[in-house]
Amino acid sequence: MSEEILDKKTALGLYRKMVQIRKFEEKLYYLFQTRPMPGSMHQYNGEEAVAVGICAHLDRQDYITSTHRGHGHCIAKGADIKAIMAEMFAKSTGCCRGMGGSMHIADFSVGMLGANAIVGAGIPIAVGAAWSSQYRKTKQVAVAFFGDGAANEGAFHEALNLAAVWKLPVVFVCENNLYGFSTHYRRVTAIDAIADRASAYGIPGVTVDGMDIIAVYNAAKIAVLRARSGKGPTLIECRTYRYMGHSRFEKAAYRTAKELEEWKKRDPIAAFRRYLIGTLTVEKTKIDAIDRESAEQVEKAVQFAENSPDPDDYKKYIFA
Amino acid sequence: MQAKKIVEALNQALREEMQRDERVVLLGEDIAVFGGAYRVTEGLLDLFGEDRVKDTPISETAIIGASIGAAMTGLRPVAEIQFNDFLTCAMDQICNQAAKTRFMLGGQVTIPMVIRAPYGATGRAAQHSQSLEAWFMHTPGLKVVMPSTPYDAKGLLKTAIRDDNPVMFFEHKLLYGAASPGGTAKTAVDELDESFTPAPDEEYTVEFGKADIKRSGKDVTIVATGYMVHKSLMAAARLSADTGIDCEIIDPRSLVPLDTKTIINSIEKTGRLVIASEDVLSCGISAEISAIAAEQAFFYLDAPIKRVAVPDTPIPFAPIMEQAVIPQTDSIINAVFETVTGSSSG
Secondary structure, three states: OOOOOOOHHHHHHHHHHHHHHHHHHHHHHHHHHHOOOOOOOOOOOOOHHHHHHHHOOOOOOOEEEOOOOOHHHHHHOOOOHHHHHHHHOOOOOOOOOOOOOHHHOOEHHHOEOOOOOOOOOHHHHHHHHHHHHHHHOOOOOEEEEEEOOHHHOHHHHHHHHHHHHOOOOEEEEEEEOOEEOOEEHHHHOOOOOHHHHHHHHOOOEEEEEOOOHHHHHHHHHHHHHHHHOOOOOEEEEEEOOOOOOOOOOOOOOOOOHHHHHHHHOOOHHHHHHHHHHHOOOOOHHHHHHHHHHHHHHHHHHHHHHHOOOOOOOOHHHOOO | OOEOOHHHHHHHHHHHHHHHOOOEEEEEOOOOOOOOOOOOOOOHHHHHOOOOEEEOOOOHHHHHHHHHHHHHOOOEEEEEOOOHHHHHHHHHHHHHHHOOHHHHOOOOOOOOOEEEEEEOOOOOOOOOOOOOHHHHHOOOOOEEEOOOOHHHHHHHHHHHHHOOOOEEEEEEHHHHOOOEOOEOOOOOHHHOOOOOOOEOOOOOOOOOOOOEEEEOOOOEEEEEOOHHHHHHHHHHHHHHHHHOOOEEEEEOOEEEOOOHHHHHHHHHHHOOEEEEEEEEOOOOHHHHHHHHHHHHOHHHOOOOOEEEEEOOOOOOOOHHHHHHHOOOHHHHHHHHHHHHHOOOOO
16 A cells, blocks of 8 residues: 555545445346346456546546446446446436446446447547547546557557647546456567556656555546646556456456465455555444445445336437 | 639638537648648638647547547537548547447437548549448448538538537549649539539538439439539430430438438439449449339339449559549440430440
8 A cells, every 4th residue: 555645535435436336346246147137247346446546536527438347437437326237237227228238338427428348449539528628628637548458559549649749638547457358468568567658659657556546546646637737648557457357257267366366465445444444543334334335325226227117219319 | 702612612611610619620630731631621720720720640540539529528520531541540430439429328428520531533543532431321320421512512511510410521522623732633623514503602501311403304313422413414414415315313412311202202203213423332322222212112113223333343543444443424324325225325
């Protein structure tokens, strides 16, 4: 854990968001195991500190674009968990009215411009949102979340260059969870630190421990401030790990049990819990209450989704 | 002053819309300082400044992606892709993102953006000569527009900019009117008569989904787009003078939405259908219009439908070969003759 001391209120807010994401993902896994669920999913367990640490510096009107592994980003940005769950159930009350599902969850009312099933595709879209903010002089910041795999897409390079040239208020957040589906990033990426690519575009790049929420929080603070004050983009690489397989029940046989266990020892939520109790002297009962409330919130979301009607029209969404 | 060339008509449309609505912004390669490879954005940088007329890197994915992000968040970008062949470099952003995002997000967002792209063969070989409109008709969520006159170009572009959906706007290079980076370029405009209707210097729009009957006739319906409208008009004039065959020429103007009603009504009147387009035959716009006619106008047809389009080949460089594969006035005359007489004019 980084040495920085957070104030209790902020810290508990971060903790609550991370737990909400974890409980949401755990419940979803259980649902997929125990009943027919539509579609697939890509789970965020293990990476919670990234979404939460970054979004902690964003206002409601700021923008994010996300990835196929987007549940965490959506929750961290403040989207309604009920609406996300209902979308997982393909219900008409879902945030996308059952038209998008897990890989397209979005909530424009909180600036969440969409998860995306095409690797890297959200990056230039975030750049466009940042351009819009710059043009309208609203000081809104855009964040593009993407994985280590996306950093090898052309969209990444085009978007970083354009954002740098136009000095746009955008933060590029690479969630390096080491694997693009089954392939270790070092088998397909010529350099160790993806953040080093920032220098090719004349912008700052930093690699942080993505399992340490305070490290992410501190890096994001600087990058978001830089963006908001008109100094241009930053690339933040967060070293993290996905606990689950790539998708649905994929078993991740390409990595060792030992590797997974090593990373789990550094679980961002458990570590932050220890920090809350040890360093910030938060009472354990208070933390337990957050855990319990988050689980209840997810249960309520499931009930809401179950009791919601199916969609009955798709045609009205094709054109505005 | 009225615009007698499409390049001037488009410039007028952009200028008027930018004056009317400050959310309208332009981006693309070489469009600001240089004024655009085909001069469509000439003078707009001086009028509207660098915030609204933006040169971009040669990054088609970023151009379209940035347009989408901007459109989602309150702007109305008009992106220029220098040649429609380069749309291929941004296909994900166009077809997976711009076209589908509103749908996938359950209607949460509108994406009001225009992608302008020059098309058509002008002696630059297979990567600068295509007519790719059919690809985008095949992607629900995109509107597809192809003007054939300065009047339509201005009115349709203004409609495109005001539309809340992504619009693919295809501009034929030979109809621009001799505009090119070097000063003058090949143009077909000088050969065109009053059918190349000028754009008045005043406010008007041309609605999507309303085909224009460019020539009324009773014997054969010709559905044509872009430059093919004018080749069809020339063909009709010669057919009328030489054979008395009276062609009706329908320019759909927008392919999505497509005014099938006007086409069907015309077939009901003439009993014969020729489709002339500059895209390739297979799965092209002529295939789609043929299918619509077969489904909805079968019993009005007195003869097989004829399609005049580029055969399934990349466009060759050699001018003589390019001219051989691009539909010409004679190809249209032959097709009309065949559908009327059941035999070729040779």
